[in-house]
Amino acid sequence: MERGNGPRPLGSLGGPNAVSGPTLREAVRQARPSPTASFSAPGVDVPLAHIAEGTSLAAGSAALSGRSVMLVTRDQLGAALAMIDLDGLVGRMVLCPPDLAATHRASLLADAEVEAIVTDCSADAFADVDLPLFQCGLPVRPLPGGAAPSRATEWVLATSGTAGAPKLVAHDLRALTAAIKPVPASDDRITWATFYDIRRYGGLQIFLRAVLGGRTLVLSQAGEPLVDHLGRLREAGVTHVSGTPSHWRRVLMSAEAGGIAPGYVRLSGEIADQAVLDGLSETFPHAKVGHAYASTEAGVGFEVNDGLEGFPASFLDDPGDCQLRIADGSLRIRSNRMASRYLGADPPALLDEDGFIETGDMVERRGNRCFFVGRRGGIINVGGLKVHPEEVEAVINRHAGVRMSLVRSRRSPITGAIVVADVVPERPGDEAALRDEILQTCRDSLPSHKVPALLRFVPALEMTPAGKLSRTAPSQGPRA
Amino acid sequence: MAGPFAMSTRLTILSLIKDIAAEQKKTLPPLTDDLVLLESGLDSLCFAILVARLEDSLGYDPFTASDDVYFPVTLGDFIAFYDGAR
Structure with a gap:
């Protein structure tokens, strides 16, 4: 089906990055999910087969066609359902991060030129916002008739910005899904879970893997005790589980860790140190433990599956689909998974002159291995x-x-x-x-x-010759 | 933790846990040795703060000092981990 040929009320949308490809709903249908495959949240499972042919949007949502829309939901299930409904329909979908400070909302709405809000919250939550509200949420209702929308929706994620206000990063669905390898239809044993929120890049990757594969995804829920969450993972028989090293350290400190038996344990979003990799291999002896490098801007970079921290220096010379180089001590990445640009009135450039993204992650090469040692700019x-x-x-x-x-x-x-x-x-x-x-x-x-x-x-702080605070001075504590 | 009377590791840990819970507005159950740390109402950030403050109070961090990978599960494990590393 051809995409991107509908009316485009927003001049900034579309352009060279508009691509052809199935919408998320078409992807779910093509995956032919089994009757048991579902999105699973505390107390509720929604079958994917049902989601493929239904909508969580209230009547009248056709008015959202081609618009710039912010999706604000209380929990991840609401976001999961609405993402499938909105991809292909709206011109731009801004995923509101779960912990967005109220003071930052106005700048995000302006930067993304948002024209409407899709939400499962009550209107009171938007008393200060002069935009039309469209309700979403359970139950999933039958899809209205007519041609399925097939626009190339621009996806927008928020990342932490310098002055505290998040920066908005635009992707297209092809880049977001470029790292996902097709799973043979015969392999119906995969059940996904993520400790991340799916409205952030790391969690969104797992959501998309479940959607494209037509597999069950067990969603996390803010505030849910870890014991209860692990209980749900055990009952669902999760096989592929993803989280940050901090999420996993928490699991390792839980008495229930041994209750789950994943075949694949994935870490990303932070430096995976040897202690957490070893701890996971010990606790899950049958699991492949891998850490992935990914960021909202650079997308999924590479995966390291040899059980060791850092990554092989041979990755630096690899001319493959993800090219890496180290410049001024930090990692730069070029791949087909990168974001397309930043949004906003005066957006910074996303790429350097060679088309690489400066990740800001400082890397040190020791022999044949590269190690992450922190972030540029402190x-x-x-x-x-x-x-x-x-x-x-x-x-x-x-x-x-x-x-x-x-x-x-x-x-x-x-x-x-x-x-x-x-x-x-x-x-x-x-x-x-x-x-x-x-x-x-x-x-x-x-x-x-x-x-x-x-x-x-302290009596004084060290200054640089230029009169700035010295951010490299020895810090408190032996390993600060 | 400075003062004329050096506190035991146990008392230092318990006192810091109570301080951090109060700061983070968390309600604590009774601090018994068999309490599973993650069921104490404290989250990862609380434990990170606890480990950092303990390093400043006691002068060591057994998580980083040890070559063995160990993540204590109960409060008793945690205190023994610190006692054993003294």
Whole structure:
């Protein structure tokens, strides 16, 4: 079926990246899901065969045709159903991340030129938004008649930005699915699960694998105790499970870890260290344990399946479908899985002059192996969530008792890294009281992973000759 | 943790757990040795904070110091892990 030939109310949509290919709904149909294949959430399973021929959108949603739409759902099941309904129908689909701060919503709506919101929340949640609302959610109703929409929808994901407001990254479905290898139709044993939220790149990859393969996907649910989540994974007999190293360390610390018996364990989103790889191989002796390099901008880069941290240096010379190079100490990637561009009024360039994406991930080569050693610019990765030090410093510096502060990363065996702060007080005084006040300010205005786990007072901070805060100074703690 | 009386590892751990739970607005069950850590109401971030603060209080981090891979499951395991690494 030809795509992208309908009306395009938004001049910015389409263009050279518009591609032909099946929509998600067509992909589900082509996969011929078995009657037992479903999207599974706490207390509810929705069969894929039912989803292929139904819709979670309320009547009147044909008006969304070609529009720029933001999808805001309370849980992942609502998002999963609506993504299948909206792909092919809307011009642009912006996936609202689960933890988007209310203060950032307006800038996202403006950057993506959003014309309507599709949601399963009540209208009260959008009292400050002057856009039409379209309801979605269970039950799945029969599809209205007429030709199936087949537009080349632009997919937009949010990633962490420098000033705290997320950046919007545009993909097309072909790039999002380019790393997914077809599974033989005869192999109906695969059951997917992900600890990620499917509205983020890592989780979306697993969602798309389930959709394209017509397989069951067990969704995670925010706030669900890990014991209950693992119980659902066990009951569903999951075979392929994906999460960040921090997700997996949590599983390893759970008494129920041995209750699941996956054949494939996948890590991505953070540096996979040898301890977590070894721990997983020990706990799941029959599983293939692999770590994948992926980011919202670069897409899926490569997979490492030899059980070792880092990646073989031979990947750097490989002229295959994902090309890697190291420049100024950080990894650059070019592949057919990359995003197409950033959105916004004055978007930064996504690619360098050679068509590579600068990932910002610092890599060190030791012999025949390359190792990830952190992020450029001091960005801190706490359990897969990125923190920009400047954002936390700005909050700390708001306190009248603070002269200046330096926020940086400290290694953690649990979440990979945590946020720590050095603070120069305005004048000597009651440090305990000042610490409590500063941390309370942080807790009031930042999500918990951005609040410094440790805060110490220092007489001065080192400056560079250019008068900037030195971000390479030795930090607190022996391995900071 | 500074003071004239050095606290035992156990008391240091229990006191830090209570501090962190209060900061993160988590409700704790009774802190018995057979309590499964992940059923204590504390999340990964809470444990990361706990391990970092313990390293500052006690001067070591057994997770990183040890060559063996070990992830304690119960509170008793956790305390024994720290005691054994002293």
